[in-house]
Amino acid sequence: MMIPEKLDIRYERPSVEKYLALRMEAGLSPMSAEGAEIGLPGSIFAVTLYEGDSLVGMGRVVGDGGCFFQVTDIAVKPSRQGRGLGKIIMREIRSFLDSVPERAYISLIADGEASRLYAQYGFEPVMPDSQGMYLRR
DSSP states (O other): OOOOTTEEEEOSOOOHHHHHHHHHHTTOOOOOHHHHHHHGGGOSEEEEEEETTEEEEEEEEEEOSSSEEEEEEEEEOGGGTTSSHHHHHHHHHHHHHTTSOTTOEEEEOOOTTHHHHHHTTTOOOOTTTOOOOOOOO
16 A cells, blocks of 8 residues: 555554544544543554644554454544545554454444445454444433
């Protein structure tokens, strides 16, 4: 895959401010600054894509580091979508996941058409055997 010019791939979590801003711009659910300050340092793996000082894409893996891993926060700035940045993020995450213990449970929640991207990296629907759920608060 060709990496677009001027794209800097970093293996670091974004700042709280940049994280919250990209989530909102990309249409992900809003998170609190308090939650991001607590949660971001707990990332097991993070990849960020920058053009200069501008965060244009990100993805993280969270979990317990041995048995359970969840892919989360896959986001690309709308003005940069359709250029393969989501594939770059998922390629880097998949490379990391290939190094975790073999029997670990690796999951994600796919919104809308994103499932097509994730399927390219080996993710499969769990229905009807399992069903993703969340606690509405």
